Amino acid sequence: MKTAQxxxxxxxxxxxxxxxxxxxxxxxxxxIAKAVRLPFCDTDDIIEEQxxxxxxxxxxTQGEQAFRDMETAVIRDVLARGGPVRVVSTGxxxxxxxxxxxxxxxxxxxxxxxxxIPVLLQRVGRSNDRPLLRAPDPEKVLRDMAEVRxxxxxxxxLRVDTEAGDIxxxxxxxxxxxxQKEQENE
Ligand code: S3P
Numbered sequence: 001m002k003t004a005q006x007x008x009x010x011x012x013x014x015x016x017x018x019x020x021x022x023x024x025x026x027x028x029x030x031x032i033a034k035a036v037r038l039p040f041c042d043t044d045d046i047i048e049e050q051x052x053x054x055x056x057x058x059x060x061t062q063g064e065q066a067f068r069d070m071e072t073a074v075i076r077d078v079l080a081r082g083g084p085v086r087v088v089s090t091g092x093x094x095x096x097x098x099x100x101x102x103x104x105x106x107x108x109x110x111x112x113x114x115x116x117i118p119v120l121l122q123r124v125g126r127s128n129d130r131p132l133l134r135a136p137d138p139e140k141v142l143r144d145m146a147e148v149r150x151x152x153x154x155x156x157x158l159r160v161d162t163e164a165g166d167i168x169x170x171x172x173x174x175x176x177x178x179x180q181k182e183q184e185n186e
Contacts, residue, residue, distance in 0.1 A: 009178070009179050009182050009183075010036050010037065010038065010085075011036060011038065011085060011109060011178050011182060012085065012182060012185075013085060013107065013108050013109055013182075014078070014079060014085055014086050014087070014088055014107075014108040014109070015029075015032060015038075015086075015087045015088070015108065015109045015111065015174065015178060016079070016087075016088045016090060016104050016108040016109065016110050016111070017029045017032075017087075017088065017089045017090065017111050017113050018090055018092075018094065018095050018104065018110060018111070018112055018113070018153055018156055019092065019112050019113035019114060019115075019153055020092050020113075020115070020120050020142065020145065020146065020149065020153075021091075021092045021120065021124050021127075021130050021132075021133070021142075022115065022119070022120040022121075022123035022124035022127075023092075023113040023114065023115045023120065023162055024113055024115065024162045025042075025089040025090065025113050026042050026089045027167070028113060028160075028162065028167060028170055028171065028174075029042070029087050029088070029089035030087075031167050031170075031171045032087050032171050032174055032175070033086070033087035035171050035175060036087075036175065036178075038084075038085060038086055038087050039084055039086045039087070040086060040087045040088075040089070041078060041086055041087075041088055041089070042088075042089040043071060043074045043075060043078065043088065043089065043090050043091055043094060044089075044091050046074045046077075046078070047067070047070045047071060047074055050070070050074070051070065054129065055067065055091075055129065055130075055131065056128065056129055056130075056131050058070070059131035059132075060131070064131075064132075068093070068097060071091060071093075071094055071097075071100070072097055072099060072100055075090070075094060075100045075103055075104070076099075076103070079103045079104065079107060079108065080103055080107075088108075090104070092145070092149070093132075093149075095149070095152050095153065095155075096148075096149065096152060101152060101155065105155045105156065105157075109157060109158075109177070109178050109181055110155070110156040110157050110158075111156055111157065111158050111159075111160060111174055111177070112153040112154070112156035112158065112159040112160065113160055113162050114153075114159050114160060114161050114162060115161075115162045115163055116163065117139065117142050117143055117146060119163060120142055121138060121139050121142060125138045125139065125142075126138075132145075157177065157181065158173075158174065158177040160173055160174060
């Protein structure tokens with residue numbers, strides 16, 4: 001017996017995931033890419049590859065501004081310079097530069113991966129890979145960040161609560177949104 005095929009167009013524009021550290025952008029991004037058979041990339045991974053060192057090390061040796069410049073260059077490469085349509089997971093602070101935000105919110109299917117602060121804290125609060133959380137009170141860091149960032153993440157076309165269902169359900173809700181947008185743009 002044939003199983004019913006989920007309807008989903010292969011997106012004509014990149015699908016870009018934004019949201020806080022620990023919100024599941026990479027895990028969910030990979031699953032979305034697999035479902036629509038598109039390449040996946042994570043801007044943090046590209047930065048680490050190009051710099052030949054970890055993000056934490058870039059922060060330590062060159063500072064946050066240098067990291068943000070690398071991040072902007074990668075986002076430009078991935079979104080503005082053509083190339084294949086991809087599913088892209090971005091670092092939590094990427095949208096805070098207006099130039100990046102214009103590319104992401106203006107040209108892609110942008111999706112905000114949302115999770116409550118206690119959930120984020122549990123996932124990444126003690127992470128050594130997140131230099132911005134190496135602070136005496138990581139919860140306060142996340143709360144302060146959320147206050148500034150949520151209005152910007154809110155520019156995304158869709159907000160997905162990553163706690164509200166299993167990964168298949170999340171992937172499906174993203175693909176339904178993308179399908180609908182692609183049809184509107186036809
Ligand atoms: C950052 C998030 C990280 C990474 C860097 C800065 C941020 O990416 O880009 O540590 O400013 O929120 P993830 O969101 O993938 O953890």
